[in-house]
Amino acid sequence: MQNDSKSGRRKFLKNTLAVAAGSTLITPSLFGAPSILKHYKKPNSRFNGVQVGVITYSFRSMEDQSAEATLKYILDCGISAIELIGDPAETFAGRPENKLDRSVFFGLMKKKRSGSISDDEAKQLAEIQAEQAAYNTQVGQWRKTVDMKKFEQFRKMYNRAGVDIYAFKPRNTFGKNNSDADIDWGMKTAKVLGASHVTVEHPGDDATTLRLGNFAKKHGIYIAYHGHEQQTPTLWDTALEQSKYNALNLDLGHFVAAGNTAPLEIIKSKHQHIKSMHLKDRQTPEHGKGNLVWGSGDTPLAGALQLMRDEKYAFPGTIELEYNVPEGSNAVAEVQKCVAFCEKALSK
Structure with a gap:
């Protein structure tokens, strides 16, 4: 009985959102009318000029990973722009x-x-x-x-709900061993979804960043390299010299955990090349490198957000939920706390 009920709720949600995506007669206010969505206006997570977003990977612990459920998680957090992991869009398109x-x-x-x-x-x-x-x-x-119209439909569904897609990160697409067809597909799909850039782990290989930079130029879309604890102030320098379409997807928390000092300085020095920045609160190596609830680690999250505001940097700050979800909570509730942290920091 419980599974039947869950399946029924999922079907209702899917049908509701699909209608909203496909009909020009659905207005934003009507889209939010069903009680399951709890939304009567579009979300807005731009605070004092700073766009706060979320990577949909943050909701990986939620049971339903469909496009429709993922959109509901985003709306429940009041978020208006995202970095999209490929799974919800690709499964929506029939992967x-x-x-x-x-x-x-x-x-x-x-x-x-x-x-x-x-x-x-x-x-x-x-x-x-x-x-x-x-x-x-x-x-x-x-x-x-695959029919690209399905990705167009996905974008319309999200956009009409008030959610823009600024970055796309499909799995197994931009690696050293991926084919030209894989890379072309990833960048073409990102543009259909409305993204300004794709994101990928920094390969640590100059030949690969040169190759990807050339593909990015061909498609007219940026490729932003994400870093973990291999991040240094000079990690991206060669890639940036290779192509104006090579860029940064800086991760401030990992940067701190890597032992780099003065983390705000890399934002100042590389801001013109940053397309989006991941936000999480990690500790320095001296304190154990932990991934903690925001405000309890060593990452200057508030300072970074305020720097973005004061200097009018255009790139978004992307919430990435990686600390352990406390017992009795879930990913949506924790992302909501992160959004509140950002709004408070940007109101000071």
Whole structure:
């Protein structure tokens, strides 16, 4: 009975949002009318000139990962602009289902990194990786024939609800081993979704950033390189010299955890190349590098937001929820707290 009820709610939500996306007769106020959405006006997370957004990866712990449910999470947080992980849009467009248990995969990878994986577990991991590679090939074939109108419909659904897509980060698209067709697809789809840039982990390889920069120029869209603890003030310099379409997706929390001092200085020195910046509160190496509830770590989040406001930097600050969700809470409630933190910091 519980599953039937959950399925019914999901179907109702999906149908409601699909109608809103496809009909020119639906007004914004009518779109918000169903009680399940709880919205009677469009969201606004631009505070004193600073656009605060969220990466949809932040909602990864929520049970329903559909396009419609993800939109509801965003609206429940009052957020008006996002960095979109590829999954909600691609599944909306009919991507083949991935039947692999990602939780098992991540658990085995964690054991491998720690050196505690057994022989049987190592064999299981190798089998999962082979299955994942086969699935990636299947997705690559699907991408060659998928109708771009589905991504247009996705964009309309989000835009009409008051949510803009400023960045797109599809999985397994912009890596060293990806084909030209993969890269073309990712950038073409980003433009259809209305994004100004795509994001990808910095490859640490000059040949790859040169290649991606050339593709970005071809498509007229920026590629912003994300960094973890390999971030230094000079990490992006070669890529920036290679192409004006190479840019930064700075992660301020990881930058602090990497042991870099004066984190606000990289914002000042690279601001013209930053297309978006991830926000999280991490500790310095001396304090353990923890990923903490905002306001309890060492990352100068308030100072960064106020710098963006005072200097009128145009790039958005992207909430990325990575600290452990407290018992009794969920990702939506925690992102709401992060939004409130940003609004308070920007009102001072």
